[in-house]
Amino acid sequence: MLIDRDEFNRRIDHIKSQMAEPGIPALLISDNANKYYVTGRVFDGYVYIPLEGPVIFFIRRPVELEGDGVVYIRKPEDIASSIGLNVPEAIGLELDVLPYSTATRLKNIFPESELKNASGVMRRARAVKTPAQIDMIRHSGIKHVHVYSRIQHIFQSGMTDMELQVEIERVSRLEGCLGQFRISGDSMELYMGNVLVGDNADAPSPYDFAMGGAGLDPSLPVGACGTPIKPGNTVMVDMNGNFNGYMTDMTRVFALGEISPLAIEAHKCSIDIHRTFCDMMRPGVLAKDLYAKAEEMVKERGLSAYYMGHRQHAGFIGHGVGIEINELPVIAPRSRDIIAEGNVIALEPKFVIPHTGAVGIENTYAVHDDHVECLTPAPDEISYFDV
Structure with a gap:
C-alpha cells in the first residue's frame, strides 16, 4: 500500500459500511479506480475484502510488491485456494464495469457463491472522502488554478480553439498534470478536457456532459473543432485537473472583445447559483432540492x-x-442522493448563448460539517483577451 495503515482502515471501513445493507459478505475488486482508492496504487490483480477477516491482495504484476496480505497469482483460479474453506455465500463484483467474460470466469471459480453487483457499494463508499483524500484534491486544485492563471498570457491573436487547447495542455502537463481523465460508465470519453468557442458550444454531443462541442473527428465527437477565436466569442475552458490521481473540475470563461449583454447576465446568474449553494450545500440536504433551487433562479431571470x-x-x-x-x-432533478460531510462536488451551472458561446463557471467544493470549501478558487468573472 502507498497509503498509511490508519488511512487504509478508514477506507475499508467506508466500504464495509456499504456492504451490510445489500447483504454482500465479501467483495472482489478488480477496477483500477477502486484498487487505487483502497491501496494508493494501480496493479494487475484483485483486492478481496470480506466483512469478517483480513483483506487479501491478489497480484499478478508488478512482481516486486510485498506486504501483509499479498498473495501472488498466475491466474484468477488461484484465488480460490487462498480463500480456502471461507468461501462466502455471496461475492460482490463491479458488474457495471466488469466484462461479461471475466464475471463468468469468476463465477465458475466460486460456483456455490451468488454473484452480486457491488458497483454501487464502491461508488457510495468513495463518495465520502477522508481528510487525506480531500487534501489530495486540494493540492490538485492549487495546480489547476495556477494553470488557468496563465491562459490569458498563452492566447495569441488568430488562434483557433484547438491551438489554444494544445498550449493549455502543454502548460498543464509541465505543471505536473497526469493527462488521464478517469470517467466511470459506458459511452463516456474525453481527452484532456474541453475548449469551446462560439457556436461550437451548441453542438450536441452523444456524451452525458454539460457542454458538448463537435470535436475534430466523428470518432471523438466532443470539444474543440478548429473554430477560430473571433471578437464577440466566448471561450469556455474546462480542462483536466488530475495532478495526483485525484481530480478537481473547473471551468472558466474568456472572451475576445465585447460580448452580448445576455451572455454577461447568464454568467452572473451562474456565479449567483454558486454563492447560493455555498450557503445551502450542507450535510442532510437533498441533492434534488439543490437542483430545484438553481432551476428556480434561472427561471426568475428568464434564462x-x-x-x-x-x-x-x-x-x-x-x-x-x-x-x-x-x-x-x-x-439532478430525480437524484436520490443526500449531501454528506466529506462529499466533494463539482458544480457547473452553465449557459449557451447563440452566436456568442458558453458562459458560466464550474468549481469543485468540499462539504464540511458547517461550511463549504472551494478547492478551485480562481477569479469567477469573465476574463478578456487583448484584441
Missing part, C-alpha cells in the same frame, strides 16, 4: 432556454469528483 445547453440540454448541474470525474452525489 431557461439557454440553461445547460441550448439545442441540447444536460440533465444535471453537479456531480461528485475524485478519482473519477463523475462520482456521487449527482445534482
